[in-house]
Amino acid sequence: MPASRELVVRGTPIHLMQDGTGPALLFLHGAGGAGHWLAFQERLAGRFSVYFPSHPGHGGSPAAEWIEHISDLAFHYLDLLDQLGLERVHLVGASFGGWIAAEMATMASHRLASLVLIDPVGIRVDGWIYPFLFGMDIPEIVAAIFHNPMAALALAPRDQSIDTLALQYREGAALARVAWNPYLYDPLLRRRLGRIAAPTLLCWGAHDRLAPVSPCGETWVKAIPGARLHVFDESGHLPHLEEADAVADAVAEFCRREGAR
Amino acid sequence: MKFYYFHLMPYIMEHDEPSSWVTLSNRHYDPAVGHTLYNQYLDQFEYAERLGWDGLCVNEHHQNCYGTMPSPNVMAAMLVRRTTRAKIAILGNGLPLRENPLRIAEEIAMLDVASGGRIISGFVRGISAEYFSTGVNPTHSRDRFYEAAELILRAWTEAGPFPFDGRFYRFHYVNPWPRPLQKPHPPVWCPSQGSSETVEWAAKRRFPYLMVFTPIKRIAQIYGEYREACERNGYRASRYQLTVNVPIVVAETDAKARELAQKHVMWVFNVGLRMHPPFWRPPGYITEASLRRLLANPPVLPSDLTFEQADRDGYLIYGSPATVRDKLRVFADELQAGILCTAMNGGTHERTLELMQLFAEEVMPHFREDAGVDETAGVGR
Numbered sequence: 001m002p003a004s005r006e007l008v009v010r011g012t013p014i015h016l017m018q019d020g021t022g023p024a025l026l027f028l029h030g031a032g033g034a035g036h037w038l039a040f041q042e043r044l045a046g047r048f049s050v051y052f053p054s055h056p057g058h059g060g061s062p063a064a065e066w067i068e069h070i071s072d073l074a075f076h077y078l079d080l081l082d083q084l085g086l087e088r089v090h091l092v093g094a095s096f097g098g099w100i101a102a103e104m105a106t107m108a109s110h111r112l113a114s115l116v117l118i119d120p121v122g123i124r125v126d127g128w129i130y131p132f133l134f135g136m137d138i139p140e141i142v143a144a145i146f147h148n149p150m151a152a153l154a155l156a157p158r159d160q161s162i163d164t165l166a167l168q169y170r171e172g173a174a175l176a177r178v179a180w181n182p183y184l185y186d187p188l189l190r191r192r193l194g195r196i197a198a199p200t201l202l203c204w205g206a207h208d209r210l211a212p213v214s215p216c217g218e219t220w221v222k223a224i225p226g227a228r229l230h231v232f233d234e235s236g237h238l239p240h241l242e243e244a245d246a247v248a249d250a251v252a253e254f255c256r257r258e259g260a261r
Numbered sequence: 262m263k264f265y266y267f268h269l270m271p272y273i274m275e276h277d278e279p280s281s282w283v284t285l286s287n288r289h290y291d292p293a294v295g296h297t298l299y300n301q302y303l304d305q306f307e308y309a310e311r312l313g314w315d316g317l318c319v320n321e322h323h324q325n326c327y328g329t330m331p332s333p334n335v336m337a338a339m340l341v342r343r344t345t346r347a348k349i350a351i352l353g354n355g356l357p358l359r360e361n362p363l364r365i366a367e368e369i370a371m372l373d374v375a376s377g378g379r380i381i382s383g384f385v386r387g388i389s390a391e392y393f394s395t396g397v398n399p400t401h402s403r404d405r406f407y408e409a410a411e412l413i414l415r416a417w418t419e420a421g422p423f424p425f426d427g428r429f430y431r432f433h434y435v436n437p438w439p440r441p442l443q444k445p446h447p448p449v450w451c452p453s454q455g456s457s458e459t460v461e462w463a464a465k466r467r468f469p470y471l472m473v474f475t476p477i478k479r480i481a482q483i484y485g486e487y488r489e490a491c492e493r494n495g496y497r498a499s500r501y502q503l504t505v506n507v508p509i510v511v512a513e514t515d516a517k518a519r520e521l522a523q524k525h526v527m528w529v530f531n532v533g534l535r536m537h538p539p540f541w542r543p544p545g546y547i548t549e550a551s552l553r554r555l556l557a558n559p560p561v562l563p564s565d566l567t568f569e570q571a572d573r574d575g576y577l578i579y580g581s582p583a584t585v586r587d588k589l590r591v592f593a594d595e596l597q598a599g600i601l602c603t604a605m606n607g608g609t610h611e612r613t614l615e616l617m618q619l620f621a622e623e624v625m626p627h628f629r630e631d632a633g634v635d636e637t638a639g640v641g642r
Binding site: 132134135136137162165166169170172173175176177180181 | 283284393396397398399400537538539540542543544545549552553556557
């Protein structure tokens with residue numbers, strides 16, 4: 001079981017989970033992933049000291065009114081690294097968290113021992129428009145995100161109480177503040193990806209229907225110097241849920257090799 | 262009591278799609294039918310003035326069959342030249358939906374000058390689904406509303422040019438020509454669903470509050486909150502600040518009226534307001550406090566509303582002239598509403614004109630104690 005704590009990062013209170021020993025690894029979750037310490041994180045904690053914060057407005061972290069742009073979140077996490085005294089980390093971000101991680105990498109690659117992006121969103125991809133999840137009901141979202149719909153159960157809300165529904169609404173609002181329009185991307189990010197100097201691994205679900213490997217994954221791999229693409233055949237948008245062990249092993253192997261250089 | 266004739270200008274149709282908003286394909290819209298409907302609806306407005314209605318109400322909605330007036334100012338412009346006496350109430354322009362709210366300041370001023378000062382300017386946020394239609398970020402809705410309202414009011418009242426530097430709207434030269442004719446500006450109304458933040462905002466500025474399609478118990482509750490908010494701000498609410506919008510069907514007998522209401526008024530709720538659930542609740546459109554109030558006492562979805570429930574809870578009024586008079590007494594005497602906005606639909610254009618005439622002759626004259634009063638004097642500004 002990971003340890004949970006509350007801390008205040010440059011005035012912004014957040015909830016942080018942490019477990020494991022070894023090199024520091026910061027994991028940034030996607031929409032709906034806050035607080036879900038699952039098999040993927042557990043396996044990584046066998047080899048790394050895993051830090052898993054909830055974005056402001058998500059999970060146990062209260063909403064932060066000052067956050068109105070994706071770069072605000074990227075600066076927030078650079079502040080968190082400072083506060084935790086982590087000079088360099090392995091940075092792993094999934095989906096929306098991958099977007100934040102990529103923004104951080106364009107700002108401060110020198111803080112990253114390696115960068116792993118799991119089905120990231122965040123850039124405008126020629127020939128692709130991300131399906132609008134805000135306009136979907138739950139069954140439609142599950143169909144868009146998961147290859148195996150049963151995998152969605154891991155993120156299912158624990159009940160339908162007012163508190164739970166209010167939390168979901170708060171998370172949706174926190175996401176919409178930075179991602180409603182332009183939807184799921186920062187128009188400036190794509191051309192800045194060339195600045196990323198950290199060794200980068202792109203993990204991608206072969207059946208991702210939100211950001212398909214072609215053209216999205218292919219665009220990312222071309223835009224980040226030296227990036228490698230690893231496709232997971234039995235996954236949709238969240239391979240770290242659908243093939244947790246395989247993705248964790250690929251991430252660990254990549255970080256071990258790059259960390260040793 | 263003052264009577265305002267209200268129209269949604271619906272494109273009445275049946276369909277099996279999950280939503281009448283946003284995603285209902287516009288291939289269902291036949292412009293030839295639309296041509297006939299627009300002209301019938303405008304005829305109804307002009308007839309309403311001849312019958313003695315005090316005001317004519319248009320409104321803005323996007324991408325649906327519920328109301329085909331994406332630009333209410335265009336419809337108001339047509340009415341300006343075809344009527345001479347009635348107020349023209351635009352209920353309202355969706356301020357946050359505009360990228361440039363100065364266009365609203367300009368258009369309303371144009372209408373006000375051309376009409377000789379007959380314009381009432383509603384300020385609304387636009388309903389939830391419209392944030393899907395326009396792409397405007399719903400988490401900005403409230404702040405954009407307040408900022409746009411401030412900008413428009415200043416543009417109407419301060420001599421230009423002046424600079425405006427807001428979070429969402431920035432101009433070096435605010436200097437709209439023309440300026441509105443009414444002083445200090447056309448009355449502003451706030452049509453709303455009763456969020457406590459809007460009640461307070463409207464009461465503070467003496468902007469009349471308009472409840473749309475709301476059960477009567479809730480109207481009474483919100484009127485109470487509005488009156489209290491006015492008193493907190495140091496004045497007593499005029500009855501012309503309390504406005505209600507309720508559909509009315511009046512016919513020769515209760516039974517005939519009931520039949521028409523069941524068929525035509527319920528279309529508005531059951532089909533016109535049928536919405537894919539996510540479109541009701543875009544993220545951040547309401548505050549978390551408002552959301553919790555809503556969840557604690559969830560309202561019936563309009564698409565699930567039965568006629569019996571609509572009747573029991575006072576979503577609509579129907580009956581013979583005598584019955585309608587009795588039901589309206591509740592609004593006039595108990596709720597002390599000063600202005601009644603009402604849509605009428607008899608199923609066909611001709612039948613609708615008959616209902617309008619019956620209402621004007623058999624109901625309206627019984628509520629005319631205030632015939633000589635100008636309902637916009639000192640209100641809404």
